[in-house]
Amino acid sequence: MTLNRRNLLAAAAATPLAAGLPMSGARAQAQNTIRIGVLNDQSGLYRDLSGPGSTQAVRLAIQDSGITQRGINVEVVQADHQNRPDVGSTVARQWIDRDGVDVIVDVPTSSVALAVNTVVRERNKVFLNSGAATSDLTGAQCSPNTIHWTYDTWMLARGTGGAMVRAGGDTWFFLTADYAFGHALERDTAEFVRAAGGRVLGQVRTPFPGTTDFSSYLVQAQASRAKVIGLANAGGDTINSIKQAAEFGLTRRGVKLAGLLVFVTDVHSLGLQTAQGLVLTETFYWDLNDRTRALTQRLGNMPGGLRPTMVQAGCYSAVLHYLKAVADMGVQQAKASGAEAVNRMKAMPTDDDAFGQGSIRPDGRKIHPAYLFEVKTPQESRGAWDYYKLLSTVPADEAFRPVGQGGCSLVRG
Amino acid sequence: MDEIFGIPAPLLFGQLLLGLINGAFYALLSLGLAVIFGMLNVINFTHGAQFMLGAFVAWAMLNFLGLGYWWALLLAPIVVGLFGVLLERTMISQLYKLDHLYGLLLTFGVGLIVEGLVRNEFGSSGLPYRIPTELTGAWDLGFMFMPVYRGWVVIVALVACIATWLVIEKTKIGSYLRAATENPALVQAFGINVPRMMTLTYGAGVALAAFAGVLAAPIYSVNPQMGSNLIIIVFAVVVIGGMGSILGSVVTGFGLGIIEGLTKVFYPEASATVIFVVMAIVLLLRPAGLFGRA
Numbered sequence: 001m002t003l004n005r006r007n008l009l010a011a012a013a014a015t016p017l018a019a020g021l022p023m024s025g026a027r028a029q030a031q032n033t034i035r036i037g038v039l040n041d042q043s044g045l046y047r048d049l050s051g052p053g054s055t056q057a058v059r060l061a062i063q064d065s066g067i068t069q070r071g072i073n074v075e076v077v078q079a080d081h082q083n084r085p086d087v088g089s090t091v092a093r094q095w096i097d098r099d100g101v102d103v104i105v106d107v108p109t110s111s112v113a114l115a116v117n118t119v120v121r122e123r124n125k126v127f128l129n130s131g132a133a134t135s136d137l138t139g140a141q142c143s144p145n146t147i148h149w150t151y152d153t154w155m156l157a158r159g160t161g162g163a164m165v166r167a168g169g170d171t172w173f174f175l176t177a178d179y180a181f182g183h184a185l186e187r188d189t190a191e192f193v194r195a196a197g198g199r200v201l202g203q204v205r206t207p208f209p210g211t212t213d214f215s216s217y218l219v220q221a222q223a224s225r226a227k228v229i230g231l232a233n234a235g236g237d238t239i240n241s242i243k244q245a246a247e248f249g250l251t252r253r254g255v256k257l258a259g260l261l262v263f264v265t266d267v268h269s270l271g272l273q274t275a276q277g278l279v280l281t282e283t284f285y286w287d288l289n290d291r292t293r294a295l296t297q298r299l300g301n302m303p304g305g306l307r308p309t310m311v312q313a314g315c316y317s318a319v320l321h322y323l324k325a326v327a328d329m330g331v332q333q334a335k336a337s338g339a340e341a342v343n344r345m346k347a348m349p350t351d352d353d354a355f356g357q358g359s360i361r362p363d364g365r366k367i368h369p370a371y372l373f374e375v376k377t378p379q380e381s382r383g384a385w386d387y388y389k390l391l392s393t394v395p396a397d398e399a400f401r402p403v404g405q406g407g408c409s410l411v412r413g
Numbered sequence: 414m415d416e417i418f419g420i421p422a423p424l425l426f427g428q429l430l431l432g433l434i435n436g437a438f439y440a441l442l443s444l445g446l447a448v449i450f451g452m453l454n455v456i457n458f459t460h461g462a463q464f465m466l467g468a469f470v471a472w473a474m475l476n477f478l479g480l481g482y483w484w485a486l487l488l489a490p491i492v493v494g495l496f497g498v499l500l501e502r503t504m505i506s507q508l509y510k511l512d513h514l515y516g517l518l519l520t521f522g523v524g525l526i527v528e529g530l531v532r533n534e535f536g537s538s539g540l541p542y543r544i545p546t547e548l549t550g551a552w553d554l555g556f557m558f559m560p561v562y563r564g565w566v567v568i569v570a571l572v573a574c575i576a577t578w579l580v581i582e583k584t585k586i587g588s589y590l591r592a593a594t595e596n597p598a599l600v601q602a603f604g605i606n607v608p609r610m611m612t613l614t615y616g617a618g619v620a621l622a623a624f625a626g627v628l629a630a631p632i633y634s635v636n637p638q639m640g641s642n643l644i645i646i647v648f649a650v651v652v653i654g655g656m657g658s659i660l661g662s663v664v665t666g667f668g669l670g671i672i673e674g675l676t677k678v679f680y681p682e683a684s685a686t687v688i689f690v691v692m693a694i695v696l697l698l699r700p701a702g703l704f705g706r707a
């Protein structure tokens with residue numbers, strides 16, 4: 001072809017046409033694609049209980065939902081929020097505004113979760129929180145775009161706190177991680193202790209993150225002569241507190257430790273020798289029943305050779321249910337309004353291998369049974385990861401704060 | 414019961430003692446940093462990772478080779494020290510002619526890489542490591558319950574600090590070292606192999622960090638971020654004591670441990686910050702640090 005004016009004009013006219021074809025194809029595909037953003041701690045002390053394991057659980061949920069067979073694409077992105085609210089809300093904004101993310105999943109660390117909660121609500125997307133603990137997510141700061149999936153501070157307080165007081169631990173001293181989560185957990189547990197006729201003798205707020213030595217606080221707790229030391233902290237902080245309490249002989253001299261939030265990965269890290277006898281509450285344990293064992297097997301090896309935690313199981317369950325709602329209402333509608341997608345999820349009963357049957361309340365609280373476990377002694381354990389024995393089961397309708405008591409505007413209005 | 418500033422005296426004594434124990438770790442770590450900076454003029458930001466490696470090597474020796482705490486206390490510093498020697502030979506030695514900042518950036522980057530690799534392999538929640546049976550138990554001091562192991566840590570840290578000081582101030586090798594710090598070209602002219610001395614000094618500083626890591630393994634969670642949690646405080650200790658001053662880093666390490674311990678009683682929320690407040694004040698009044706030469 002010789003280059004003359006006519007050819008050049010024709011080529012120029014054809015270019016946008018040619019370019020336009022794949023573009024409209026891409027647009028059609030984008031409209032038919034759900035983007036899931038897994039936002040959690042990928043590099044710090046909460047990595048093992050959420051981290052890349054949560055992403056693995058989300059991928060399994062997509063596979064189990066069978067949604068791709070219906071011609072709906074699902075993409076997963078992940079990011080590290082470094083346990084900092086500013087980082088978390090920046091990522092959430094970029095994901096939604098620039099990358100077209102429809103739903104943000106996991107988000108441990110309550111301070112980050114509360115920040116992301118606001119961002120998602122402003123932009124009318126969906127927030128499925130599994131990792132954070134603060135009960136404010138379904139209380140004062142509840143949102144029509146948020147579902148709090150796995151556990152919360154009220155449930156932990158009722159489970160572990162209630163059990164300890166019933167067993168005679170009526171005077172308490174708290175070691176509290178100095179941020180939103182620690183404060184909420186201390187507040188909720190103290191309410192239970194007082195309601196059951198117990199007394200709170202004192203508390204100490206430990207800087208977060210950055211505290212490695214808890215011995216000083218443990219000695220203060222001991223000086224208060226409280227029967228129970230409530231550990232309103234999580235992850236590495238809890239591990240260090242328990243390890244050092246054993247070292248300072250607190251547990252041997254009759255002081256009880258209440259690990260208010262202990263994950264199975266923490267017990268693994270402590271070793272049964274140190275962790276034995278610890279009472280804790282979880283909503284998922286890999287070896288609980290046939291369904292949880294089947295799920296654990298399907299998940300395969302979690303990063304670092306660990307078993308799934310309740311947070312990771314929660315990510316699986318939440319995404320599975322969300323995709324059911326998407327299939328039910330159609331992709332376009334689910335993408336257009338996060339609040340409507342959440343409403344559809346609330347209208348459908350939940351059922352999965354992680355938590356069995358359950359439901360979602362108007363305030364955004366997902367409910368299912370909670371389990372009070374005791375950590376086995378090394379002699380009782382039959383093999384790797386055989387850590388818990390079940391003490392009691394709290395039924396779903398009693399495990400979480402009654403819907404009217406949280407001060408959630410969605411319920412009052 | 415006697416009270417001091419509204420705090421029962423026994424509780425206060427207990428906190429002073431605990432502060433001293435934490436101070437032992439600060440002193441041991443800042444000592445290694447000071448030795449390295451004094452000789453190599455490199456601010457070793459890998460120190461936290463090397464401390465962590467000491468603890469992980471101790472864990473690996475126990476679980477893969479069946480070697481207990483006492484062997485680890487001896488061998489882990491050597492293993493990690495050799496890693497330090499390799500690092501100095503292959504990378505750090507290339508940067509002596511350049512500005513301090515390059516050494517800082519390099520060691521900071523290496524530290525992040527090491528931490529990331531360990532995290533990928535072992536996860537972030539940490540591994541169990543038990544107190545050796547010989548050192549379990551506790552003494553009842555009347556005002557508090559003192560675990561035997563913590564007493565051991567203080568004694569060992571003090572011995573290590575004094576031994577390092579003696580080597581540098583009172584031996585022939587130490588005098589070469591001090592001379593080479595003042596004027597490397599002249600010392601080299603007398604037939605002393607200065608580059609090799611620098612390599613060994615770096616290795617020794619790193620070994621001190623690993624030694625502290627083994628000491629820490631039974632009482633802190635052995636996890637990849639255990640070094641980075643501590644190292645920022647230790648840098649503040651070195652700056653307050655005066656960069657490169659050995660006596661300064663030891664005295665400041667113990668002193669700041671005590672100040673931090675007291676803050677934990679009077680205003681716990683500030684205990685993570687108080688050391689930096691002290692640092693700011695010291696830098697305003699004495700920019701070279703308490704024991705540094707301007």
